[in-house]
Amino acid sequence: MSASPDNAVVRTVNGDVPADRLGVVDAHDHLFIRSPLLPGQEVADAEDAGARLAAFHELGGGTVVQWTPYGMGRRADLLPGLSRRSGVQVVAATGLHQAAHYPPELLDSVRDSLAELFVREITEGVTGTEGAVRAGLIKVAGGFHGLDAHARLTLRAAAEAHHRTGAAIAVHLELGTGALDVLELLCGEAGVAPDRVVLGHLNRSPDFTVHHQLASAGAYLAFDGPSRANHATDWRMPDALGALADAGFADQLLLGGDTVTPDTPGMPHLLRRVRPRLELALGRELVERILVANPPGAFALRR
Structure with a gap:
């Protein structure tokens, strides 16, 4: 696994910061998110977002x-x-999720210019009330045990945008599956270095053999979305992380809260309950490495 160079930066919503100054990192979360697949469960309240950031900071x-x-x-x-008031640095994403998360007319409006959209949001930003807010990450998604045409389109656009900007590619894996197909396209076909890819939701499919294959390929492995009873999450996570660390892949592991509905325990829970649970099982040194030492290499801007 390649470490970030000394001059590497991470692009936050308030500007670029040295990659080694991120502190404790929630590597996958949502302050705001809305999808037609989750009607009535939008995470859209600014006051709540501020409270969650403040609790995370505390x-x-x-x-x-x-x-x-x-x-x-x-x-x-x-x-x-929100970032300034809480004291927590925030990295925003460009990219595109699975087609089911969008109205067809929105997809039709961007389908032929996805790479340009991603590049523009990283280099120029999204215009807001305080000026342009630049993204520091490209988020895309695979499918369930494979890649459909939409996933292939967005992954290829993400690869092009990565080559032009140096931003890492974060991938939603549907129920933790399809990761080998994702790497085959991004790293085999599109020439993205494996350590520029963050694979999300691997805790949802606790297949230790596949985890080992992905780590051997060189990707970052994110275990995110803890405390969901319908997924094999918390109780399998120590074994999964421990197996990867024992196999020599401790430098490629990440943790996140993944708040996607208002009742998700999310980012404060990650530090209040998940961190001490993992420290008991794996030791404080490994958990510190996952939360502090690994994210700079995963999220720095570099080609």
Whole structure:
């Protein structure tokens, strides 16, 4: 795994910061998110977002990486103020989720210019009340045990945007599946270095053999969305992380809260309950590495 160079930066909503100054990182979360697949469950309240950031900060949190992509209610114009008031650095995302999360007319309007959209939001930003807010991450998605035409389109656009900007590519894996197909396209076909790819939701499919294959390929592995009873999450996470660390892949592991509905315990829970649980099982040194030492390499701007 390649470490970030000494001069590497991470692009936050308030500007670029040295990659080694992120502090404790929630590597996958959402301050705001809206989808027709979750009617009535939007995460859209600015006061609540501020409270969650403040609680995260009080527990020692330093940076939150928001994976909400284009067209899903990310409220980019509010992020700089929320970040400043809370003392928590925020990384915003461009990119595109699965087709089911969008009205067809929105997809029709961007389908032929996705790479340009992603590049523009990273280099120029989204215009907000306080000026342009630039994204520091490209978020896309795979499918369930494979890639459909929409996933292939967005992954290829993400690869082009990465090559032009140096931003990392974060991938939603549907129920934790399809990761090998994602790497085959991004790294095999599109020439993206594996350590520029963050694979999300691997806790949802606790297949230790596949985890080992992905880590061997060189990607970052994110275990995010803890405390959902319908997923094999918390109780399998220590074993999964421990197995990867024992196999020599401790430097490629990330943790996130993934708040996608108002009742998700999210970012404060990550530090208040998940961190001490993992420290008991795995030791404080490994958990510190996952939360502090690994994210700079995953999220720095570099080609």
